[in-house]
Amino acid sequence: xPYARSPMxxxxxxxxxxxxxxxxxxxxxxxxxxxxxxxxxxxDQSRPVCLIELRNHxxxxxxxxxxxxxxxxxxxxxxxCRVHYFLGSHLLVEDGVVSSLGGGYALAVIDLKTQDxxxxxxxxxTEDELVALVFSGDDVERxxxxxxxxxxxxxxxxxxxGRNLPAGTGIFRIRTGRNSGDLQFVGLASGLATLTSGAGPxxxxxxxxxxxxxxxxxxxxxxxxxxxxxxxxxxxxxxx
Numbered sequence: 001x002p003y004a005r006s007p008m009x010x011x012x013x014x015x016x017x018x019x020x021x022x023x024x025x026x027x028x029x030x031x032x033x034x035x036x037x038x039x040x041x042x043x044d045q046s047r048p049v050c051l052i053e054l055r056n057h058x059x060x061x062x063x064x065x066x067x068x069x070x071x072x073x074x075x076x077x078x079x080x081c082r083v084h085y086f087l088g089s090h091l092l093v094e095d096g097v098v099s100s101l102g103g104g105y106a107l108a109v110i111d112l113k114t115q116d117x118x119x120x121x122x123x124x125x126t127e128d129e130l131v132a133l134v135f136s137g138d139d140v141e142r143x144x145x146x147x148x149x150x151x152x153x154x155x156x157x158x159x160x161x162g163r164n165l166p167a168g169t170g171i172f173r174i175r176t177g178r179n180s181g182d183l184q185f186v187g188l189a190s191g192l193a194t195l196t197s198g199a200g201p202x203x204x205x206x207x208x209x210x211x212x213x214x215x216x217x218x219x220x221x222x223x224x225x226x227x228x229x230x231x232x233x234x235x236x237x238x239x240x
Contacts, residue, residue, distance in 0.1 A: 047086035047140050048115040048183060049133045049170045052108045054081050054098065061135055061168030064114040065185045067217065072168055072188055072208070073098065073106030085114045091138045102219025103212045119185045119213050120173055129174040130158070130186065132165055145171065148204050152195060156187060156209035160202070165189040171207050187212060 050069050052060045054077040062071030064085060083096045096110035124130075126149050134141040143165070148157040158171070169189040175182040187208035195202045 043115070044088045045115045045117055045183065047089075047133065048117045048172070048185070049086070049135050049140055050108065050114070051084040051135050052081050053084075055079055061166060061170070061188070062108060063170035063185050063188065064116055065119050066116045067119055067213070068101060069108040069110070069114065070101060070105045070188070071108060072104070072190065077106075081108050083108045083110050101216045103214070103216030104208065105212065105216050117172070117183045117185050120210050121214050121217070123210055124173070124186065131172050131174055131183070132161065132189065133170045133172065134165065135169070145205070150195070150202075153204060156207050157193060157204040158207060160204060164192065165205050167191065185213070186210065
């Protein structure tokens, strides 16, 4: 006689697996609330930013995207890292390793899934609504920013938002239409530029833009990767 799995047993197993991944209190109060609330159909994607601790290098800021956790690795850090990322409103810490993506971006690779917003590959226009997400303690601060429109400014730059944006701060487009309100990765703040004119110095925040991500996505990568099962000390098993 074919074996029939009990629906109740499947549900219990599923809940046990979820419980192994997330502490019960966090599961009920944050991201996984979407599993239990009929009015919410998907996880929270409002904080797709990370802080990456690097060995022998300053801590970096990055963004969690569908291409991975991207950051600017100007110091050439390698090896192990530690990633602070958001699961819903909760800030978690996970060990990882530094890898390369291409286009000047590095990746912080961890075992578990994170918020992963899509990346923007078309060029920006002045009509695009942009926001910077500044990592602030155990939360993020949203700062509305605007693409520089001065014809004297070349490359990717934002009008001065009234405060400095740390290097690596995630810049996102607020999507419209069918996905209205969703965030889409645009780039990372990279520096400060000053334009001197007759009206005096004008400051701009420079950032990596869609062209950088297009280059990263066009970088050749292996199609087939070796797969293995990793059994972690915390009891979670993941397919690598």
